[in-house]
Amino acid sequence: MGKVIAIANQKGGVGKTTTAVNLSACLADLGNRVLLVDIDPQGNATSGAGIEKADMDECVYNVLVEDLEAEKVCVPTVVENLEAIPATIQLAGAEIELVPTISREVRLKKALEPIRETYDYIIIDCPPSLGLLTINALTAADSVLIPVQCEYYALEGLSQLLNTVRLVQKHLNKQLAIEGVLLTMFDARTNLGIQVIEEIKKYFQDKVFRSIIPRNVRLGEAPSHGQPIIMYDPKSRGAEVYSELAKEVIANVQRVR
Ligand code: ADP
Numbered sequence: 001m002g003k004v005i006a007i008a009n010q011k012g013g014v015g016k017t018t019t020a021v022n023l024s025a026c027l028a029d030l031g032n033r034v035l036l037v038d039i040d041p042q043g044n045a046t047s048g049a050g051i052e053k054a055d056m057d058e059c060v061y062n063v064l065v066e067d068l069e070a071e072k073v074c075v076p077t078v079v080e081n082l083e084a085i086p087a088t089i090q091l092a093g094a095e096i097e098l099v100p101t102i103s104r105e106v107r108l109k110k111a112l113e114p115i116r117e118t119y120d121y122i123i124i125d126c127p128p129s130l131g132l133l134t135i136n137a138l139t140a141a142d143s144v145l146i147p148v149q150c151e152y153y154a155l156e157g158l159s160q161l162l163n164t165v166r167l168v169q170k171h172l173n174k175q176l177a178i179e180g181v182l183l184t185m186f187d188a189r190t191n192l193g194i195q196v197i198e199e200i201k202k203y204f205q206d207k208v209f210r211s212i213i214p215r216n217v218r219l220g221e222a223p224s225h226g227q228p229i230i231m232y233d234p235k236s237r238g239a240e241v242y243s244e245l246a247k248e249v250i251a252n253v254q255r256v257r
């Protein structure tokens, strides 16, 4: 049965989508069957995986709000072994439309159940909020991967996120584990980045991934070409480090077994 990993942090611009797309692509490149689920109405993971949003009749909205079978919206991406459930701007209404519905927090979990066997990994890209969409992701997930940008206020807001994780563990998903904290956009030229790493490691200890994502121009460029970094520039530092991260994620699964 596939492992479901939610990529979450309510702060915008910390590297959630970049991580969701590139971790998915690297896991697929290593021979795993992977599904990338985009639940951010901005749909950046969808376009980052090379899917043309304008061509979509249906998306994750129809699954969450209208009970459409997830299998019906799984589409291929530009990467072999990697499929995606896309998000379009239609999803923007879901956060409000779900409020009065039955079992609103478990809709994504229920939708993914019939297709979990099909994949080795299901990666969910969350929106920058702790609303119902993120709660759905945390409820559906086996673990949460938290990208943290190497900047001055890195720790700010994390206690709120961890509090939400604890609430989900208590009421909706006892199994939910912390996959790890991923340091992103690290700039080796500044002392600040190094201080942030020390601070995060003191707080999260062995939960911090050894792979640290550097600030890398090619990683920033790849989405506008609709390609994950391993396609856009496989020799770049960004491609190397996201491949290392994928291996750490695979090792985590093997350690548990
Ligand atoms: P989030 O999904 O958390 O809002 P994104 O992954 O979209 O964050 O990243 C925010 C912006 O920073 C995007 O334009 C993205 O291309 C860029 N970016 C993300 N990670 C890196 C990196 N390691 N190096 C350079 N640019 C990056």
Ligand code: MG
Pocket: 016, 017, 018, 040, 044, 126, 127
């Ligand atoms: Mg994003």
